[in-house]
Amino acid sequence: MDNVIAWFRDYWPYAVALVVVAVGASFLFRKAARAYRDHQKRFHAEEAQMRRLVELKKTYYPLTEAAIAAAPAEELLEGTALSIQIPLQKQDDPERAFAALPEAQQLIYVLDVFVSDGKAAVFFKESSALLSGRLLPALHLIGLHDADDRMTTLCTMFDENDETTSLDWKAVENADEAFEAMGLLTKIKLQGAEYIRSHPAQFVVNDD
Numbered sequence: 001m002d003n004v005i006a007w008f009r010d011y012w013p014y015a016v017a018l019v020v021v022a023v024g025a026s027f028l029f030r031k032a033a034r035a036y037r038d039h040q041k042r043f044h045a046e047e048a049q050m051r052r053l054v055e056l057k058k059t060y061y062p063l064t065e066a067a068i069a070a071a072p073a074e075e076l077l078e079g080t081a082l083s084i085q086i087p088l089q090k091q092d093d094p095e096r097a098f099a100a101l102p103e104a105q106q107l108i109y110v111l112d113v114f115v116s117d118g119k120a121a122v123f124f125k126e127s128s129a130l131l132s133g134r135l136l137p138a139l140h141l142i143g144l145h146d147a148d149d150r151m152t153t154l155c156t157m158f159d160e161n162d163e164t165t166s167l168d169w170k171a172v173e174n175a176d177e178a179f180e181a182m183g184l185l186t187k188i189k190l191q192g193a194e195y196i197r198s199h200p201a202q203f204v205v206n207d208d
Contacts, residue, residue, distance in 0.1 A: 056082050065200040076193035080203050081112030095130055104202045107138035111192050114138075115185050121172045124158040132158055142191040146182055150175045 060067055060079035071079055084105050091097040098106065110131050117123040124132050136151055154175055156165040179185070196203055 053082065057086070061086050063204055065204060068196055068200045068203065071193070073190050073193040076196055077108065077112050077115065077189050080196050081109045083203070084109045095128070098130065102202060104141065104199065107134055107141045108192060108196065108203065110134045110138040111142070111188050115188050118185065119176050120154055120179065121169070121176060124154060124172075129160065139188070142188070142195045144187060144191050146187065147175075147179060147184055150178060 056075075056079050059071070061083045063080060063083035068076065068080070084101065088094045088097050098109070101109075113127060113131055114120075114123045114135060117126065123135075132155065136148070136155055139145070139147065139151065153165065154172065156162050157167050157172070
């Protein structure tokens with residue numbers, strides 16, 4: 001014991017260095033472990049999403065009136081949007097092909113993108129004007145006017161050609177909170193499904 005005390009007395013700088021290294025290694029290990037867990041969560045989430053898309057494709061592509069009639073209401077909007085998206089991915093210019101789609105298909109697709117993003121901030125930040133500029137008409141297509149005032153403000157904020165309303169991220173956050181409180185995403189899914197069921201011929205897609 002005396003020898004240990006003497007070693008620490010004579011070589012305390014080395015002892016301190018060892019402690020620092022040990023603490024640093026422990027910190028790095030915890031950080032690496034946390035990064036690994038986060039990576040695993042993202043990987044499994046992406047894997048689950050890919051499996052879901054595969055299952056949706058089996059059911060909804062090519063889309064038939066029978067599939068529309070049998071689909072769960074909570075799933076029909078996503079399945080219909082996927083059936084619209086698949087042919088677009090085969091085109092040399094997907095945006096041009098999208099713009100050439102029938103209006104109802106465009107608007108249903110926009111609604112699904114909004115629901116998939118989950119937040120207005122994400123949708124408006126990541127979507128092109130081709131999509132974001134059609135959000136209000138898309139909501140009106142399915143008879144949904146609950147969020148008109150806030151949506152009009154958001155559309156104006158993110159419109160690059162409109163200088164009347166400046167971008168206010170606090171207002172965007174408040175809008176997302178209001179949309180969550182009113183269950184907007186669920187309403188879009190259900191009312192979107194109702195519209196699709198009422199107009200199945202508009203959404204039948206053949207794999208040409």
